[in-house]
Amino acid sequence: DADVTQTPRNRITKTGKRIMLECSQTKGHDRMYWYRQDPGLGLRLIYYSFDVKDINKGEISDGYSVSRQAQAKFSLSLESAIPNQTALYFCATLRGNQETQYFGPGTRLLVL
Amino acid sequence: AQSVAQPEDQVNVAEGNPLTVKCTYSVSGNPYLFWYVQYPNRGLQFLLKYITGDNLVKGSYGFEAEFNKSQTSFHLKKPSALVSDSALYFCAVSEGSTLGRLYFGRGTQLTVWP
Numbered sequence A: 001d002a003d004v005t006q007t008p009r010n011r012i013t014k015t016g017k018r019i020m021l022e023c024s025q026t027k028g029h030d031r032m033y034w035y036r037q038d039p040g041l042g043l044r045l046i047y048y049s050f051d052v053k054d055i056n057k058g059e060i061s062d063g064y065s066v067s068r069q070a071q072a073k074f075s076l077s078l079e080s081a082i083p084n085q086t087a088l089y090f091c092a093t094l095r096g097n098q099e100t101q102y103f104g105p106g107t108r109l110l111v112l
Numbered sequence B: 001a002q003s004v005a006q007p008e009d010q011v012n013v014a015e016g017n018p019l020t021v022k023c024t025y026s027v028s029g030n031p032y033l034f035w036y037v038q039y040p041n042r043g044l045q046f047l048l049k050y051i052t053g054d055n056l057v058k059g060s061y062g063f064e065a066e067f068n069k070s071q072t073s074f075h076l077k078k079p080s081a082l083v084s085d086s087a088l089y090f091c092a093v094s095e096g097s098t099l100g101r102l103y104f105g106r107g108t109q110l111t112v113w114p
Helices: none
Strands: A004-007 A010-013 A019-025 A031-038 A042-051 A054-057 A065-070 A073-078 A087-094 A107-111 B003-005 B010-014 B019-021 B024-026 B031-038 B044-050 B056-058 B064-068 B073-078 B087-095 B108-113
Touching (some): A004 A087, A010 A019, A019 A031, A042 A065, A073 A087, B010 B019, B019 B108, B024 B073, B044 B073
Parallel strands (some): A010 A107, B010 B108
Antiparallel strands (some): A004 A019, A031 A042, A065 A073, B031 B087, B056 B064, B087 B108
16 A cells, blocks of 8 residues: 555546645655645645644645644645645655655546 | 756667666755655655765666765666666755755656666
8 A cells, every 4th residue: 555645536527626635655654745836846845734733825825724633644725725735746755864755646636 | 045947858768778867956055865766556665765975876777876966966877777667766955944845846757777
C-alpha cells in the first residue's frame, strides 16, 4: 500500500461548489503539506501543518482552507471553487527531524 | 526570500549520451537542495538531496548532482541517459529555519530520444 494516499484522484466540479480533497499517510510523519502544480509554474505551497494543533498559511492560501483531523489526515477545502483553481494538487509529508518530503499521487481538479 | 530557477523548460538528449538539467537557487541561509522527478500521471518521486558534506551527491536511478556554492547551482547529471528517464524534473530548495518549506523551480521536461 502507498504511504501517502489522496482522494479523489480526479474530480470535476462547477464554479461555486464546495469541494474537499483528502490526504492520508501511514508514514507516521508529523508534518503535512498541500501544494498545487500549474504548468510552467512548478509547485506552490498552499498550507502546511506541523501537528494537529498547528496550521500555517503558505504562499497561495487565499480561497482555500484546511483541517488536520488527526496526525495521519490533512484535508484541503475549496469553499467556493473557481476556474483558476483548476490544477494538480499534491499532499506531502515530512518527519520533523529529517529533510525529505514524500508526496502523494496527486488529485487532478477541474473547475468548470 | 528563497527561490529556484530552472533555466531550461525542455532538455532533449539522445539515449546513451550524458544529460544535465540545470538549477540555480537563492536562499538567505544554508541551503537544503533536492531533485524530484514526475512521471506522467504520477506523483513526485524523490531523487536526491544535498544537506551538507561532499558536494557531489548520488541518488536513485544513476542520477547525481553537484552542489556549487560559489555559483549557487545544483545541476542534475547522469552519465548515460535512458529513454525511461524521460520525465519532468523539479529542483527545490529549503532553508533550515523555514522548517521544511520547499520552494520549487518551474520544472524541466527531459526527453531522451532512442
